[in-house]
Each structure stands twice: as C-alpha cells, then as structure tokens.
Amino acid sequence: MKVVYIVPGPMPEKEAKRREGLLKEWAFPTTEVEVRTVNQGPASIESMYEEYLSIPETAKLMVEAEKEGVQGAVLGCAGDPGLDAYRELTEKMVIMGPGVASMHAAALRGTRFSVLTVTDSTISSVYDLADKSGLGNKLVSVKAVNIPVLDLAKDRDATLSKLLDYGREVTKEGATAIVLGCMSMGFLEVAEDMERTLGVPVINPSKAALKLTEAFASIGYSHSKVAYHTPPKLKSGKVESLDDLLFVRN
16 A cells, blocks of 8 residues: 655655654555655645645645555645545545544544644634534634744754643643644654643544555545535546646736
8 A cells, every 4th residue: 555645835855754754654564655745835834825825736746646546645734725625636545634534533532622733823724624524512622832833843842841731721621632733743743742641642643644544545435526526627528637727817
C-alpha cells in the first residue's frame, strides 16, 4: 500500500523529510509513505483565507496521486481545507482529513472532547468542522494556545506546557478526550506526554489520520461519489483538466 501525505503549502525539505520519517515509523511495515508539498501556497494556515489559498495546488497533487495508483492520501492540515473538493475530483483513493478523523477518534475514545488549536483566528472554523462532521454535540470547547504554527516547534517544552495548561482547563469543563487541532502539534509528539499527565486520551491528528487511511484503504473503503459528485464539466468532458475549470476573461 502507498500513502502520500500532502502538505497544502510549501515546506522546507528538511522538515518534510523529518515528518516523512515519523510517518514511516508510525505506518505498518508494508505501507510505503511519501510526503509531498505544493510549490506555492500559504506558509501556514491560520485563517479561512489561507485555507482557500491552499486548495487549488493541493487539488492537483491529489489528482496526480490517484492517477499514479496511490491508495491513500492524508491532507496535511487539521482544518481539512478543501477535503470535499479533493473527494469530488477523485474516485477511489482514500482521502483522510485529519480534523474530522481526529474528532471521530476522540468520540470513540471518550464521551465528549475539546480541541486545542493554534490561534484565536482558527477557533470558529473548528466549531464549524465539528458541526459538519456531525459531532458538534460532542464538542465541549475549542481553546487556542496562541502560538503561531511556524513557532510551535521552536520551544517544544514551552508549547507542551501551554497545551497542558489548556488541557487541564478543558478536562475541568467536562472533556474526556482532547484533540490536537494542528498537524505541527502532532509532529511534536506531545500527545503521549499529555495523556500521561492529564489522564485522558489525547489524539495526535497526524498519527490518527495516517492509521485511519491505512485501515480504510486495506478494506477498500473510499468516499461516496453520491455525496461527492465529480464536477459536471469534468464528468461530461466539456473541460479536460482542473485548469480548464478556471475561466479567464480576455
């Protein structure tokens, strides 16, 4: 089985390789994992506008991966930007959105959960994602640690300390599980440390999305094309490529 982890923005090669190494450690021995990044897009995603900016180039990588015969793709952002669109553009490849996947994992491991996200600017979109996933009634709260995505790894101990502070807060509010709402948090490998300290399940979105992708691909579960229709212009042959869907006024 081959799984690609697609980062919806440019990323330094060193960091991409580090993440690829962790994904390979987490994956089953028979799974081939590759990290792919787009050539242009936001450096990090901390707003809806940046989410939208990330979608066109990421879509091309998703379509390309399916044409190559890749069995599964993990979207490298826990806000799941463009997930519906990528499923519209593909047929059989498993495409996992870490945000929704992690929320479902939290609902399976606990009764109610909270999400710890990066900045205040992302809080409302997390609530929207929970509602869209059908888990809004399971969501206790969303808290932002207010550390920018690109700064999370600069001081792991400081980031972990903040996550623990907010983790204690949400457990007092009634959360019986916690979701880390950013892939960069996931690649810091802090979930296990948090679980030991807080005594509640903490979901690493990077790991959860990968393992669910492997599981779905291994049993042949992909998305419903009744739910995610191929764009009509592509399906009918009126246009031949994603670029052709973009109308440019002369």
